[in-house]
Amino acid sequence: MALESDSRDHVSAEEFFRICEAHGFDRRQDMLQLGGYLHDLGICLFFQDDELLSRTVVLKPEWGTGAVYRALDDPKIIRNLGVFGPADLKRIWHEPAYASMRAELLQLMVRFGLCYRVPGSETFVAPQLLSPTRPSYAWDDADNLLLRYEYDVMPKGIVRRLIVALHDLIEPGDNVWRTGVLLRHDLTQAEIIEDYRRRRLTIRLRGGDPRILLAMIDRELAAVHRSYPAIRFEKYRPCDCDRCAVAVEPTMFTIGELMDFVVDGSGIQCRRSRTLRDAAALLHGLYKDPVQSSGSAASGRTAPAAQPEIFVSYKWGGDADALVDEIQQRMSERGCTSPATATRWTTAIRSSSSCGGSEPASASSSCWTRRTCARGTACTN
Numbered sequence: 001m002a003l004e005s006d007s008r009d010h011v012s013a014e015e016f017f018r019i020c021e022a023h024g025f026d027r028r029q030d031m032l033q034l035g036g037y038l039h040d041l042g043i044c045l046f047f048q049d050d051e052l053l054s055r056t057v058v059l060k061p062e063w064g065t066g067a068v069y070r071a072l073d074d075p076k077i078i079r080n081l082g083v084f085g086p087a088d089l090k091r092i093w094h095e096p097a098y099a100s101m102r103a104e105l106l107q108l109m110v111r112f113g114l115c116y117r118v119p120g121s122e123t124f125v126a127p128q129l130l131s132p133t134r135p136s137y138a139w140d141d142a143d144n145l146l147l148r149y150e151y152d153v154m155p156k157g158i159v160r161r162l163i164v165a166l167h168d169l170i171e172p173g174d175n176v177w178r179t180g181v182l183l184r185h186d187l188t189q190a191e192i193i194e195d196y197r198r199r200r201l202t203i204r205l206r207g208g209d210p211r212i213l214l215a216m217i218d219r220e221l222a223a224v225h226r227s228y229p230a231i232r233f234e235k236y237r238p239c240d241c242d243r244c245a246v247a248v249e250p251t252m253f254t255i256g257e258l259m260d261f262v263v264d265g266s267g268i269q270c271r272r273s274r275t276l277r278d279a280a281a282l283l284h285g286l287y288k289d290p291v292q293s294s295g296s297a298a299s300g301r302t303a304p305a306a307q308p309e310i311f312v313s314y315k316w317g318g319d320a321d322a323l324v325d326e327i328q329q330r331m332s333e334r335g336c337t338s339p340a341t342a343t344r345w346t347t348a349i350r351s352s353s354s355c356g357g358s359e360p361a362s363a364s365s366s367c368w369t370r371r372t373c374a375r376g377t378a379c380t381n
């Protein structure tokens with residue numbers, strides 16, 4: 001395809017649109033959709049929802065990632081434990097290939113979840129280069145709300161991505177390190193610690209109404225989890241009985257079983273003290289409406305609902321085009337526009353790379369429609 005064979009590392013979005021036009025696209029909406037599709041496939045980088053990055057299409061993603069890792073491998077930034085500023089980036093990205101694109105490359109690092117800006121400053125922090133040592137800080141163990149995630153296979157860097165996403169909430173001072181962070185929102189503090197060896201993420205909250213800060217953490221954590229489609233984890237809450245309160249390893253209930261007991265209306269037994277505990281009270285500390293919050297909040301073991309896909313194979317030309325257009329129109333009226341359109345682009349890309357636009361596709365070729373073929377206007381059948 002024209003974009004893949006282009007030798008440039010990046011082009012402006014306007015240039016990308018011109019290339020699309022030269023290859024048969026006439027609607028801006030279709031060009032943006034193609035750009036989004038190529039981005040999702042990793043063929044190019046086109047962050048359309050980002051004010052700065054939406055002006056550029058990176059045709060060679062390795063150009064971007066190479067520049068990013070040049071910064072993360074820089075000895076001075078490593079010595080500074082991941083803290084860097086504009087002067088460092090000017091030094092690292094001084095060649096013509098990077099110099100005019102420093103702002104975009106820095107924004108790529110932010111979008112990749114590799115660094116964040118310290119609020120109110122020109123200083124940036126790359127969490128993966130932070131000190132591995134947990135700093136000493138005062139933490140009152142009384143009346144903590146504790147939640148633990150246990151993963152079957154724990155992806156590396158979950159807490160680093162949380163740090164980037166929630167950096168506005170980092171407790172001022174030396175309260176962030178490579179595997180953990182202290183957050184604050186109003187009167188609530190949260191401590192998040194990753195234990196990669198034990199495949200655990202532990203969240204402790206105290207003060208105020210912890211459910212508000214927990215919901216903020218949960219939302220970002222869900223976004224991180226979504227980027228690992230095969231991720232499997234269980235979410236635990238410790239028992240609140242007197243014996244468990246002082247135990248090093250208290251009885252842990254999964255959120256799923258607590259939900260079941262809430263629906264059931266019966267107490268859940270602590271395996272340590274044998275007393276019956278109130279499942280609703282245990283969950284009430286986490287969610288304002290425990291039953292409403294069931295489902296994905298409980299664990300990562302529920303398989304997502306399968307999305308139906310529709311494939312239509314047909315011979316190009318004659319009545320077939322009109323028939324397929326009518327099928328798509330009818331599906332569109334029933335709210336099936338997105339899968340159909342996505343499938344059309346898949347075929348458009350395959351069509352453009354297979355027929356090349358220079359030789360007519362065989363009359364027996366199967367295609368979607370003439371409009372969806374990026375080289376459609378050049379094909380004669």
Ligand SMILES: [Zn+2]
Nearest residue numbers: 239241244270
């Ligand atoms: Zn107990």
